[in-house]
Amino acid sequence: MSSYRISTLTFILVTLGVTLVLTSTFTSASQVSKQSRAKNAKRGCVYKGILRPPGSKFKPEPCTTCRCRKRTGAVHCVVKDCTSDRHCLKFSERKGGRCCPYCLELGCRHTDGKVYKRGAVIRNEPCVRCYCPLGGGEPVCDVTSCPLSQCVDPVHIQGVCCPVCPNGPNCQIGLLTLPINKTVEVEGATCTCERFTDQDGKTRVLARCNKDREEDEEDEDEEDDDEEEEDEEDDEEEEMD
Numbered sequence: 001m002s003s004y005r006i007s008t009l010t011f012i013l014v015t016l017g018v019t020l021v022l023t024s025t026f027t028s029a030s031q032v033s034k035q036s037r038a039k040n041a042k043r044g045c046v047y048k049g050i051l052r053p054p055g056s057k058f059k060p061e062p063c064t065t066c067r068c069r070k071r072t073g074a075v076h077c078v079v080k081d082c083t084s085d086r087h088c089l090k091f092s093e094r095k096g097g098r099c100c101p102y103c104l105e106l107g108c109r110h111t112d113g114k115v116y117k118r119g120a121v122i123r124n125e126p127c128v129r130c131y132c133p134l135g136g137g138e139p140v141c142d143v144t145s146c147p148l149s150q151c152v153d154p155v156h157i158q159g160v161c162c163p164v165c166p167n168g169p170n171c172q173i174g175l176l177t178l179p180i181n182k183t184v185e186v187e188g189a190t191c192t193c194e195r196f197t198d199q200d201g202k203t204r205v206l207a208r209c210n211k212d213r214e215e216d217e218e219d220e221d222e223e224d225d226d227e228e229e230e231d232e233e234d235d236e237e238e239e240m241d
Helices: 029-043 213-240
Strands: 008-015 018-025 045-047 050-052 057-061 064-068 075-079 088-091 103-106 121-125 128-131 140-143 170-173 176-179 183-186 189-197 203-211
Touching (some): 045 064, 170 203, 176 183, 176 189
Antiparallel strands (some): 057 064, 064 075, 088 103, 121 128, 128 140, 170 176, 183 189
């Protein structure tokens, strides 16, 4: 028979023809524990040797808040998580029982993980210029847009955003690289490297080619001859009619 159950033991002693009945009741350990906790709960909670009233709240540390449970007499504590401003450059010290520090100087946290002062210029890429606004917070970035290349042989220089034309503006005409405003004869045509503005307002450098005047005059003469022949044929047809 287990001692952890409520049971009745009956001892029968037969002495001189007299029956003696002894009855004893045992209480389980779990019931003793519950009774003890209930008794302690009425008294309060003991935390680090100090008795706290039932249902009371107390702060053993600046960032820790505890409560004495009425029913169980147990102590339940919650630790506050200090969520600091990610853009803060300088924090205050924890003094006078203050849990979380506060921001003394606001800056800007960049993608490189560093916090920069207000007004500071941040350069992380040749074509991107970022700076910390005077009010702090998120950095402001300006992206440089490169114009159309003015040459056929641009060169990219390390640390420079847009490519440069070491030989100046030029055009490609067949296998020939022609500087701007230069003219060359190519297969009976006069080609010039010119700068102009397109419909989108963008400046371009391209080659424009025109046929020679002599060829143009010959073409015009041929067109005139064709027109005269057509006129003569029309006249002959009218006479026949």
